[in-house]
Amino acid sequence: MAIYLIRKLEHFTKLSSEEKRALEQATSLKRRHLNPREDLIYEGEKPDSVNLINDGWACRYKVLEDGRRQILGFLVPGDVCDMRMFILKEMDHSIGAISPVSVSEIPKDTIIELTDTYPRLSRAFWWNSLVEDSISREWVVNNSQRDAVERMAHLFCELFVRLRMVGLTNGDSCEFPLTQAELGETLGLSTVHVNRTLQEMRAANLVVLKGKSLTIPNLEALQEVGLFNDNYLHLERNGHEMDANE
Amino acid sequence: MAIYLIRKLEHFTKLSSEEKRALEQATSLKRRHLNPREDLIYEGEKPDSVNLINDGWACRYKVLEDGRRQILGFLVPGDVCDMRMFILKEMDHSIGAISPVSVSEIPKDTIIELTDTYPRLSRAFWWNSLVEDSISREWVVNNSQRDAVERMAHLFCELFVRLRMVGLTNGDSCEFPLTQAELGETLGLSTVHVNRTLQEMRAANLVVLKGKSLTIPNLEALQEVGLFNDNYLHLERNGHEMDANE
DNA sequence: CCCTTATGATAACATAGGTTAAGCAGGCGC
DNA sequence: GCGCCTGCTTAACCTATGTTATCATAAGGG
Numbered sequence A, B: 001m002a003i004y005l006i007r008k009l010e011h012f013t014k015l016s017s018e019e020k021r022a023l024e025q026a027t028s029l030k031r032r033h034l035n036p037r038e039d040l041i042y043e044g045e046k047p048d049s050v051n052l053i054n055d056g057w058a059c060r061y062k063v064l065e066d067g068r069r070q071i072l073g074f075l076v077p078g079d080v081c082d083m084r085m086f087i088l089k090e091m092d093h094s095i096g097a098i099s100p101v102s103v104s105e106i107p108k109d110t111i112i113e114l115t116d117t118y119p120r121l122s123r124a125f126w127w128n129s130l131v132e133d134s135i136s137r138e139w140v141v142n143n144s145q146r147d148a149v150e151r152m153a154h155l156f157c158e159l160f161v162r163l164r165m166v167g168l169t170n171g172d173s174c175e176f177p178l179t180q181a182e183l184g185e186t187l188g189l190s191t192v193h194v195n196r197t198l199q200e201m202r203a204a205n206l207v208v209l210k211g212k213s214l215t216i217p218n219l220e221a222l223q224e225v226g227l228f229n230d231n232y233l234h235l236e237r238n239g240h241e242m243d244a245n246e
Numbered sequence C: 001c002c003c004t005t006a007t008g009a010t011a012a013c014a015t016a017g018g019t020t021a022a023g024c025a026g027g028c029g030c
Numbered sequence D: 001g002c003g004c005c006t007g008c009t010t011a012a013c014c015t016a017t018g019t020t021a022t023c024a025t026a027a028g029g030g
Helices: A003-009 A017-026 A108-117 A119-145 A148-165 A180-187 A191-203 A219-225 B003-009 B017-026 B108-117 B119-145 B148-165 B180-187 B191-203 B219-225
Strands: A030-034 A039-041 A049-055 A058-063 A069-075 A094-097 A101-107 A173-175 A208-210 A213-215 B030-034 B039-041 B049-055 B058-063 B069-075 B094-097 B101-107 B173-175 B208-210 B213-215
Touching (some): A017 A119, A058 A180, A058 B119, A069 B119, A108 A119, A148 A213, B003 B119, B017 B108, B058 B180, B069 B119, B101 B108, B108 B119, B148 B191, B191 B208
Antiparallel strands (some): A058 A069, B039 B094, B049 B101, B058 B094, B173 B213
16 A cells, blocks of 8 residues: 555665565554545644555645635645654644545554664655655745746646656646646635636647646646756655665 | 854753753864855755854745746754755755855764764754744745735744844844845845835834844734744744753 | 536736836945 | 945836636536
């Protein structure tokens, strides 16, 4: 069940079959299912386990006092939420399901055991958190410096690349369960403008977005439009070779 | 020389005098001075030491291919740059000086020794990184959901609170070396609009900003305007009491 | 099968914020 | 003391994006 997580971590470092087995085992203890809009963790809570997304999409978000909502990041299969809990007293944002989501709950102690036993896993998890942070910074750039078309192009590129990392793309297509309202809450745009922008991008044949499915006819072109450079995702693929000791 | 760092970390956990001494020692080996606009680290580089800001302000930033620049965060005295280097191959952003800056360079090995010897320091550094990440997320919210006045108010509150943490405020005032252009690059606004917004805030007596000095006559009012809530800074002050074992 | 609710599409209009340009003050090199 | 920066201010004008409202369609519930 940890297949997507393993695929992702292997973009950082090769894992031994024992390490993979340990991951499989740790993630097969406890399952949970969430419906769209259901929350996994609330702002203010102190989680006591780590959650691995097996299936479906979730998002981190914050809601301002006056109701405005901002999505802070997406969690797709293979993503884990909140190693942070080892240190921080409480969540400073919430995590909610976007599509139907299946998660594996990994108790705190299991994580500690895992990382104590396998230092390479520990480093891989650390890498994973650092990449997430790097994504946050890139989002600051995206939502502050780019216009609507650029922003949307950039977001599509990021999600497509991330899904491709874990084998969840199909040629130039992937699942894409976001509504236009959610796109707006991500990019800091109104739903009306999200719609306009999408029309424009469809007209330019940059994307085909229909019925929860995204197709990118020409990824390179879209990357150019979005000023997208994947360096911030730190896909240090040579890790595969360099660090192998299986 | 690590006084600001120590003050900051003690917002998370009490430190023993031995731990403090070790920090002082680690940070007194090598100094560096930077002039405004000089870079500490470039995007693409792989740093091999950690830098502690002793004096002055620096910032993390990214530049888009077409020249647009976004400031991603500020580093003030007591802030450290880039524990990340233990894991990531290269910097995904640059760090540059804003005012004249004095930094202490701490070699990688010293950091390892320090965190191996004093697990509490290790946790404190971890906390520190998590807070930085949390700030990034808050900036996504700020620059995506808030209008110009709110954004600016929020930023002023954040910086004031952070400076107060390390004892660098003086009543309701603090040093504030940012130019209006830099404010614009931070908040995703043009310099003209930064100026307009400042006029408006001065007229409302929300801030006095003149000659590199910021005064906030009524912090509570400013927090309200900026929808500022300091929870994302994770000032877990009870750490002082709870965790003392000196 | 109808009713309701979520989503997407469009249009008309309003506005926050961007752009360009110009002037002005303070600091610094010479 | 002059000239030249860099930073701040202001004005006129422009445009990307927000707002409000309406309608169409699709999906799910009873």
